[in-house]
Amino acid sequence: MRIKPKVLWFQGITCNGNTHSLLCANPSRMELFLNSFDLIYHPSLTTQTNLLDIINSDEKIDFLLIEGAISDDTKFFSILNHSVKDLLSKLVSKSTYIVSVGSCASYGGIHAKFELNDDITGVQNSLGKKLTSKLKHKVINLTGCPVHPEWILQTLFIVKSQGKIQLDEEHRPVDLYSTLTHHGCTRNEYFEWKVEPEHFGTKEGCLFYNQGCRGPMTKSSCNKILWNGVNSKTRLGMPCIGCTETDFPRANMLETNKNIGIPAEVPLGISKRAYLSITGVAKTFKISRLQDKLINYDE
């Protein structure tokens, strides 16, 4: 690989959220990234190049980063008077590593919910097996809506030094997507002792029981590599909405789907029987430290 691998950022059907997430990277990490890679094109950042010139040149791309979903339809969406899929295919033929940045590029994401265009999908699916089987490396999916900037940088740095990265069944790097969102959540003790918050807007309680938190069923590093370097949704009190999984967005994301008062889905890999046994035991203890407010400010 080149000392400074060439990176091209291509946008399909997107809200640009992953671009703005990237711009929120830790500034010194961002500088390291820009010094270590040659960002030859990004539709909203670079000024010296244009996409069609690059496509028509002999220039090879080391990392093709794709933000947004793919479609071959041009009624609803076109870029530079081409379909998204058309440009993607042209770019893929010049690229060594293909990275889907975000849930939309990975599997269609929220944009696939627009049913008037039934052709919206992710990069891997759009390219099809025939094309992707010829690639030197499998398409890398970085799911998340948006993706965390560090997940992008770490993936690029690993592949730059190792030439490859191990992926799970959803084509996500195992280094980033093996743990659950739940891991590292500061509300974990409330989960262990089955303490529900009274309602939204509290520092206390686990959001799994009523608020719809998908933390124990979702693979991500959200509570390991903190967002904007400082926090995560579940830490502050917003349930995980499972945006790194391919069933995002689901229905009723801010409440827990329950059967006779028990969460319909239990933590990943735990049998319902095991979950219910532990819950039953934990709930018999009323631990006052966990029932009380963490901090009582004077009025």
Added chain:
Amino acid sequence: MKTVDIIERIEGEAHLKLEWRNSVVKDARIEFLNFRGFEYMLVGKPPLDALVYTPRVCGICGQAHLLSCVNALENLYKNANIDLEVPKKAKLIRELGLAIETLDSHIKWFYLFIMPDVVSLSPNDYKEYEPIKGQKWLAATKVASDIMRGLAIFGGQWPHTSYMLPGGVMCDPTLIDLATIENYIDQGITFFEKNLSGVSISEYLMFNNVEDINKLTADLKDFKDISFEYGLNNIGKSYNRFFVIADILGFKSGRIKQINAGKINFEKIKEHDDFSFDATASKQSSKKYTWAKTVNYDEMFFETGPMARALVGGRKFIKAIHKEYDDSAYTRVMSRMDEVAYLLQRCKKIIKSIDISEPSYIQPQVKLKDIPYSKARGVVEAARGSLMHEVEIEKGKIKSYNLITPTVWNLGPGSKTKPGTAQKAIIGSKSIQEATITLRSFDVCSVCTTH
């Protein structure tokens, strides 16, 4: 018809088509050819899920969509005659989120989007503004990233958090959180003083006449110098009518038509689609050329955004600049950067007003999905201007959802008889460069425009 096919470095993609007569632009079309169908997606979804969907309309102004959405959802209660209490603390935290996101948007817009075009007008060396490599570009992305940490302290993350909901907010900040947020705002103030204006923020906020511009010594001085040398103070003028939809962050809602200020009657806001594609049609009629709709008030086009807010709210420095240079591209950019100073001090004020002993959330007595029918709107002032969400619910599901974004006000295709606000500003341009800088002065966000 000469075409500047693609406008580079915007949010999404837009095409600008110009018709010339005697080397002057006689007619202009702004074409938005991409449509993602958020209003269609939302139909049939549970009402609260709109809080997850709508921020994803736009990666740069998701907080504005979230707040507009939550305002609309709360008004569903009101319009169904159900009492709903929202703690003052929650309202302040929501405003803080909107203010911080707007700051991020303004700073990134100036350095990443408009300055690369502005400095290209000049033969002088402005290398530091060069995207990706220039020190000023890097400094702007650094401070934007730092400011957003402040939002993540109470929003969990940015972009795309949904921490607001009917009844309040999901977070419950500690005193340390508030102090940390204030620290990040202070970093923003340092940036404003050292990099952007070159004067202290307190001195800047005292500016009240057009000559005060000469006190600027930092990057805004570069902008001013190039503007005057290349006449940005004379280009980009439109109807000189301004519209502010929401009373928020100290901005006053209202409109200015020539010299008459007035209140807003929502019934007079009308969307039109004379030139806009129809998503459900199998064949589009030939006069349709864009996915953007157009919106007017009382059959007149208005400009929305930072200039409108500064003028309707009566901020003295911008009023003085506007008096001299009207609604020019120069006034438009200065208004947006002036709002940086305004919002930084506003954030400090909001943080000081938050009483952490109050609740963050009061659970509504009724769930939204148990309200048989209701219809409501929610409004907010987003970075680029007035944003409105209209929602209708029936039997626990969203029946209809309509978005009118700031860029529809500014960049919509106009009516059969009159050009839209940005179109009018572009007509009369003497070069492609002039036309594109004028268009960019409105901040072209195609993702919001067509949604």
